[in-house]
Each structure stands twice: as C-alpha cells, then as structure tokens.
Amino acid sequence: MPDDSITTLVQDVLAGSRRALARLITRVENRTAEAHTALAALYPHTGRAYLVGITGAPGTGKSSVVNALTRTLRASGHTVGIVAVDPTSPFSGGAVLGDRIRMVDLAGDRGVFIRSMANRGSLGGLAVTTGDVVRVLDAAGFDYVLIETVGAGQSEVDIARTAYTTIVVDAPGLGDDVQAIKAGILEIADVLVVNKADRPGVENTVRALRTMLELGHRVRPTLHHGQLAPPTRFAPPEYDFWQVPILKTVATENEGMEALAEAIERHRAHLQESGLMAERARHRAETELIERLREALLVRLLAGRSPDDLEAVVQRVVQRELDPGSAVRELLDGR
C-alpha cells in the first residue's frame, strides 16, 4: 500500500470515518509497516480520550457493566470506544459471539465503536497492540475509551492498569478460586463495583471487599512497578487520599450506572487536582515503552541469527549439554 493511501486513511480516521477506523485497526492488529506510519501520524492527535479499564473475575457480569455504562455515557452525549480483550481461542468464536451480543444491544449507534481482540500470540504483543488500538480510538475522537479485560492473568491486569481509572467488577456468590483471582486484581481498583447486587449475599461481598481494601491499602505504593522497571520518579503521597468507592449495580437492569459514571468523573477530577493524572500518563508511557522494547529487542536478535544457529543451541539444551541460563548468555554474546 503506497504512502499516500495511508495518509488518506489517517485523514479519514481523523475526519470520523468508521470504515477507515475499522480498516486501520485491522492493520494495527496485523502489525503492518503502514500501521506504524499511521500510528506515528495519529500520535499528536491522541491524549484527549479518557481511558477507563474494566476488569474482574469471570462470572461477575463485567461485559454487562461495560454495556450499561456505555448507554449511560451515551445518554450524557459522550462518544465511547470499547476495546474488549477476550481470552478466546482463534477457533472458538468467543470474541465474535461477544461482539454479536453487543451489536444487538448497541446497534446503529454511531457514537459507539466496539472492537474485540483475541488473546492469542504466545510471544506477547497483546498489550502493545491493545495500546495501539486504544490510541487509534483516542485519535478518532471518542470521549471515552473503555478497555475491558478478563482480569485473571497478569497480562490482562497489566492492560487494565494502563487506564486512568480502573474499575474492578465483583459479584456475590462466586466460587472460592474466583475469590483468589479477585484478590489478585483488587490492588489495581480505583472504583469497585459489586454487580448482580440483586442476588443474595451482596452485603457479605461488600464487607469482604472493604476488609481487603483496608489490608491492601498499606502495601499499595510498592506495587506500582515490576522488579525490572527503572526506579519510580514520583512516589505519589496523595495516592492514598483516594477512597476507593464500592458501588452496587445490577447492570442488566441499568441500576447503579449513574453512580458509576459519577464515580469515574470524581476519580478523574481527583487525578487532575492531585497531579496524579500526569503521573499516570508517565507511568503508562514508561510501561508501554518497556513492553515494546522487550518485543523489539527479541525481533532484532532473532533477525540477526540464522534459524540454524538458534536451533543448534536449542538442540544442545535438549541434549542437556547446556543449561538454559548459559544458553541465553551464549546467544546474547554471540559465539
């Protein structure tokens, strides 16, 4: 594809063409060279959308919350882009089914754009691609971009936490190991939602969440960066002044959605007034750069070796002549 047609595509996206948007996102997902050019051209137009991450254990009705929240935001005149990261196999059709259910619900509304992304590639890249798709929606002018993930794996949690406001959805009456998953994602919550609040046990769930929040509060600042990350520049003392609200909703009945939209706005104001918005933007940029570096470094290294060289090392590891740690040092340093 020649460069001028990419320029046209970028212009069409900026002008609000949904068709151009869909085409560009497909290229971004396929990681084509043109996508790279387009992303660089769109970048100065980003930074206006408000990014909201929505995650939670399976069975909490997370997608219904996303749908109902979208309707509420639309009712206030906001446009909404949705990126749904599904842990779905290429053959199961789960992502497609998810899209279809949503399309019925939000069909014909040109102020909403939904994209499901399957969680495939085993060598990473999903976080990077998701970030790029979010950026395209941002440049295309959506007021809100909602990033929905199933919050059970580390990579999904990493994706959700790149948002400004992260909502963690819970529900009463889930099983024990769902509770364990929940515990792992509570620490990233800016707003907690107890969905399916018409079910029995809702007060127990709220109480359990409150207890976990109190426990988690103390260690929270240490969880911002992974081991390998460069040292944090800003240790935000104001962080702890945000009281994570616990909201009860029944998303399928649209109950509690006004309060949820309001909590997002309050958190947004909090981030802006405290200066934490800038810190989150910085953290997001840093995290994304590191993720991209990981990938680019590997691509470059593999491109510089013949497959035979790599295979020879793999074979020596398989034959137990060389342990994996030493093999990596050998590959890094040449022979």
Next chain:
Amino acid sequence: MPDDSITTLVQDVLAGSRRALARLITRVENRTAEAHTALAALYPHTGRAYLVGITGAPGTGKSSVVNALTRTLRASGHTVGIVAVDPTSPFSGGAVLGDRIRMVDLAGDRGVFIRSMANRGSLGGLAVTTGDVVRVLDAAGFDYVLIETVGAGQSEVDIARTAYTTIVVDAPGLGDDVQAIKAGILEIADVLVVNKADRPGVENTVRALRTMLELGHRVRPTLHHGQLAPPTRFAPPEYDFWQVPILKTVATENEGMEALAEAIERHRAHLQESGLMAERARHRAETELIERLREALLVRLLAGRSPDDLEAVVQRVVQRELDPGSAVRELLDGR
C-alpha cells in the same frame, strides 16, 4: 554465599534433602546469582520427571483434581512434586491459604513436595521462574511434576503447555464467561476432565466439549508457535492421531482418578512411540529460551542506559513529541 555452600546445597538436593530443596527453590524464586550456578549444576540431572500441566477455568475444582491425582500416583509408589501458579496478590494470602489446605490433605507424606508461586512481577519472568522450579524438582528426583495454573491468562496457558501432558479441567454448570475462558484453553488439552461429574448437566458439558474438540481439531497445528517464533522444524503429522479423551471425575470423592492416571500413561506412551516426546522437549526448550532472551535483553538494555536517558524519552512520549514506536527505535539505536 560462597560457592562451596552452593555446591553443598546442590548435593543435598540431589541426595533428597527436603530442607535443601525448599531453600534452593526460594533462591530460584528470588533469582539470585547463586541460584543460577545451582541450576547449571543441576541441569544434567534433569529430564527424568514426567511433567503434567493441569489448568482450567475457575470453579472447576482443579486443585482437588491435583490433590486426588497426587494421592493416586502416590498409591502406585510414585513421588510427586507440585508447582501451583496462583494468580494471587502479594497481600491477599491466597497462595498461602492454598498451601495450607493442601498440607492438611497431603501432610506428612515425604513423597510429595508442594510449592505455590504467586503470579506477581508485572514485567514477566513468572514463566521463566516456574520453569526453573520445575527443573529443580525434576533434578531432585520426583517421578512426576504437576504444574497447576489458572488457565485464564495467556501466560498461564503458556506455562501449562510446557508440560508433556496437559490436562484441562472443566465442570458442569459454570457461567457464560467461564465458558469463553474454557474455549481459549481447550486447544492445549491432551486430556479433558469433566470434574464435579455428580452435578446435573454433566452430559451436556461432555457433549459441548466433544463438539469444540471436533471444531478445534482442524486448526490445531497452526497454534503451536507464536508469530515471533522461528519456523517450526517438525510439523508433526502424527499429532492428530491422539484422540483427546474426555474423562468424568469427582475429585473430592477420589472418583475417576485411576482412569486419569491411566490416560496420562497412555498419552506418555503415545508421545514416546510417535517421536512427539522429543518434539515437545524441543518445543519447550525453544519457548523457554525465547522467554529468557526477552527478559535478558531488556535487563541488559536498561543496565546500559542511565535512568535519566530513559526518563527523557518517556517525557517526550508523554508530551506527544515522539510516538512510542519511534521512541523504541531511538532507544534501540542510541541517540
């Protein structure tokens, strides 16, 4: 710690000391330099354990299956190491609770060793560390090493698929989005278990799994390697000759465990007779090397830059003077 004490630790692990084993695994988890020396020394002693991955959506009773399978393997005189990868936050105590429940169950049996690993570090490394812990248990002489993960995230799936035989656990009556998660992990199953088979709806679950297997069968060979992986050397034509069995169990009642242990043995024989065992070992070595390279490359790059340089690039991205893709090329190529 001086080198001679690491030599002693390695010798003690090889001699069967549980205390030495626990101490070494802690060092491996902390990624100390001595751990690296120990792993290199242990490597020639690995490759004897049979690695079984066990994964499944939350609510399927996966841990009960692991416990019951362990008892069955023990009854046949085999020793069992268990590595449980929990998606647990550092503060929730989930991993600890899991250990405690299991210890009551398998307490005092010196033929069993259990280690829970929390899924923390946001910059990866869990797959690498898990691989190292599995290797230590292998060198320590356990006949079986069971690797249990909650199969909802890509990294957990990647860990589970490094085993020779991967068991995916399902159960009747789970919610819709649990079904979606399940679909994402079916493709890696060598053996399917429908646990909680005393519940209503078990035949529906079996039927649904059979349908999904039939759908999945056709595309399976394309899913072996990620986009970035070097080309596969062996496209195993025999792969499709393994009929994935669907077994019904009630793990809490020890029901169906003999059949599960037998299915593992049949799959093991299949892998050996077809030559696929060697292919799986090669694939595991390749996947692990690539994962380690990703991490080592990043560590090396970050070590070679001052934090100020990196911060300057981050700031330009935040200010939208530089898009992330171009920023990465700049960091890779120096200024």
